Amino acid sequence: MLRKIVIRLVSLVGVLLLLTFIVFLIQRTLPADPVKAFYGRNSSPAIIAEKRAELRLDDPLLVQYGAFLGDLVQGDLGTSLRTRQPVRDDIGAFLPATLELAASASFVALTLGFAIGIIGSRPGRMSGVARGSSVALAAVPTFLAGIVGILVFYRWLDWLPAGQRSSDPGVSTPTGFLLVDTAIGGDPAGFGDAVRHLILPAIALGIGPAVAVGRTLRASLRQAYREEYVRSARAKGVTDFNVIRRHALRNALNPALAMFGLQLGLLLAGAVVVEVVFSWPGIGLYLSQGIQATDFPSVIGVVFVLGVMYVLINAVIDTLQLVVDPRLRT
Amino acid sequence: MTVPEIRFSEPTHEGPRGQNDRPGDPPVDSTAIDTTVVAGSPGTTTRRRPRYRFAPGHRPRRRRMRRSGIAAAWILGCTTVVLILAPLILQLSEVEVAGTPFTAPLGDQILGTDSQGRDMLARTLVAMRTSWLAALVIITIGVVVGGTIGLVAGFSGGIVDTILMRLTDAFLALPGPLVALAVVAALGPSLRNALIAVALTWWPWYARIVRSEVRSLMNRSHVEAARAGGLSRPRVAFVHVVPGTLSAVLVAASLDVGSVILVLAGLSFLGLGSPPPAAELGAMTAQGLTYLFNAPWVAVVPAIGLFALAVLANFVGDAASDALEA
Numbered sequence: 116m117l118r119k120i121v122i123r124l125v126s127l128v129g130v131l132l133l134l135t136f137i138v139f140l141i142q143r144t145l146p147a148d149p150v151k152a153f154y155g156r157n158s159s160p161a162i163i164a165e166k167r168a169e170l171r172l173d174d175p176l177l178v179q180y181g182a183f184l185g186d187l188v189q190g191d192l193g194t195s196l197r198t199r200q201p202v203r204d205d206i207g208a209f210l211p212a213t214l215e216l217a218a219s220a221s222f223v224a225l226t227l228g229f230a231i232g233i234i235g236s237r238p239g240r241m242s243g244v245a246r247g248s249s250v251a252l253a254a255v256p257t258f259l260a261g262i263v264g265i266l267v268f269y270r271w272l273d274w275l276p277a278g279q280r281s282s283d284p285g286v287s288t289p290t291g292f293l294l295v296d297t298a299i300g301g302d303p304a305g306f307g308d309a310v311r312h313l314i315l316p317a318i319a320l321g322i323g324p325a326v327a328v329g330r331t332l333r334a335s336l337r338q339a340y341r342e343e344y345v346r347s348a349r350a351k352g353v354t355d356f357n358v359i360r361r362h363a364l365r366n367a368l369n370p371a372l373a374m375f376g377l378q379l380g381l382l383l384a385g386a387v388v389v390e391v392v393f394s395w396p397g398i399g400l401y402l403s404q405g406i407q408a409t410d411f412p413s414v415i416g417v418v419f420v421l422g423v424m425y426v427l428i429n430a431v432i433d434t435l436q437l438v439v440d441p442r443l444r445t
Numbered sequence: 446m447t448v449p450e451i452r453f454s455e456p457t458h459e460g461p462r463g464q465n466d467r468p469g470d471p472p473v474d475s476t477a478i479d480t481t482v483v484a485g486s487p488g489t490t491t492r493r494r495p496r497y498r499f500a501p502g503h504r505p506r507r508r509r510m511r512r513s514g515i516a517a518a519w520i521l522g523c524t525t526v527v528l529i530l531a532p533l534i535l536q537l538s539e540v541e542v543a544g545t546p547f548t549a550p551l552g553d554q555i556l557g558t559d560s561q562g563r564d565m566l567a568r569t570l571v572a573m574r575t576s577w578l579a580a581l582v583i584i585t586i587g588v589v590v591g592g593t594i595g596l597v598a599g600f601s602g603g604i605v606d607t608i609l610m611r612l613t614d615a616f617l618a619l620p621g622p623l624v625a626l627a628v629v630a631a632l633g634p635s636l637r638n639a640l641i642a643v644a645l646t647w648w649p650w651y652a653r654i655v656r657s658e659v660r661s662l663m664n665r666s667h668v669e670a671a672r673a674g675g676l677s678r679p680r681v682a683f684v685h686v687v688p689g690t691l692s693a694v695l696v697a698a699s700l701d702v703g704s705v706i707l708v709l710a711g712l713s714f715l716g717l718g719s720p721p722p723a724a725e726l727g728a729m730t731a732q733g734l735t736y737l738f739n740a741p742w743v744a745v746v747p748a749i750g751l752f753a754l755a756v757l758a759n760f761v762g763d764a765a766s767d768a769l770e771a
Binding site for chain 2: 126129130133134137138141142144250251253254255256257258259262263265266270323379380381383384385387388391392402403406407411414415418421422425426429
């Protein structure tokens, strides 16, 4: 098991290097001259030359890559052309809102996904319904889910708020995590408000991954039902519920977990879209504004941070699989 | 239990040939068909079906799609024709002003007009056509690029295989949609660049599938025979190996069309597709968000068009993969 984890770590480093190299290449191929973009077209040649030297634009490519890696390790992602702040500080300010949203959406994805998978795997009329609706649900664009949610539950029924993280525009969040802050600060009204603001965006974001997880789980559960340990459990008189919970589900869990890890890439990219729809003040909205303003350092910074998150979470899930399934350990 | 398993487990080349055998098919020994269960592994409950298509007494299994799948395929086909002919039928351009801005649906314009008075129906249909064709282009590029890499890796084996597959795995470990986003942002927003970016992140799946199919086909006797017969490597690869990988690739590709459509629309939603005034589903929805409460149709109509396209693609893909998976 230790050997497996070590191999996993080595490949993790490789993947992270590839990610940094791609980000670096993207930065190098920008059609716009980053120096002119920063100072404007009519700045004096002396200033431009100085900045070029500072950004090491005249060095060989590999030297530049080395310097780029060095900057990354120190957390230097450059300066945003739009906000004129270091991209690192901007991301630090906006990341907690995105993390809260992504975590809630993951919760939706896993609960809804397990429901779809377990119901769909069992014989009966609900199985066909679950299958058909999962094919249809997989085709719902994130922004359609968001828009319909806003129109129905905010505009029409007025049950839930739509947009922003809180009804109070001046709400203070020392850590940036509104849920955590209100919970620790003993503010149940604020906590409830934050939860209500989370419901619609989290569901809009979680539907897609939920369907993918559900379909994978359904397939692996059906396979597990054919195994002999399930038959003997049934023969012993174990109830249907316990057959699934104690026998089939544990063995069918791994493919669903792996699928969830893969779906995180879509979930993080979808978070950008959902944050635009709900004016959610996270790094997705920041990224989208960066795209509109052709602010490359911030775009690339956000993609890099989200990419690293994705790679790391998948590494954790891989390791978790070893914990869940002893068969994989050797 | 002195079953001479060696004689039975591998069909020998002296076996009798069926009348319908083609030269590429393995010789059939009728006694060898159902006895491929290897002795010494008790508890093997899955009985292997004979894989020979022309074995005596075995009709080739007919592959059929579910009825709902056939219906979805027909609807998708008709939709494609309608989308291609849309500009001719409508006599309306997607960029020209057709009426007063924000006309509600079901009036002069069936689906209303947008903020500039352009006809929503014309714009949505044109945008759906763009999405649909773009998705097909991406899948094709992905299959060709990934398929080539997978074929080279699987066919060469050894160090080439290892290097190519490590690279593929590394690409698979990256979050595709995010990388695509960064690539388009760098290349400059346009439909062509969005196509390039998504295709760049989509090929590794096909590379992996093709490679594993090729590896298993390489051990099959018809490929061995072709190689022993001294056929050139490209000929063995393209005539004897590639056809065997097609069904697996088609299954994967047909399941992917819907996702590709959605990813592309997401990029366009963020302003990374064609610049305005071009009609694109994602960008149209994003523009409509501003007027969501006063003129909801401007945002909802293109989003529903996108949903319809993706649903059809998903249903057809689902049914096709069911039928193709032996």
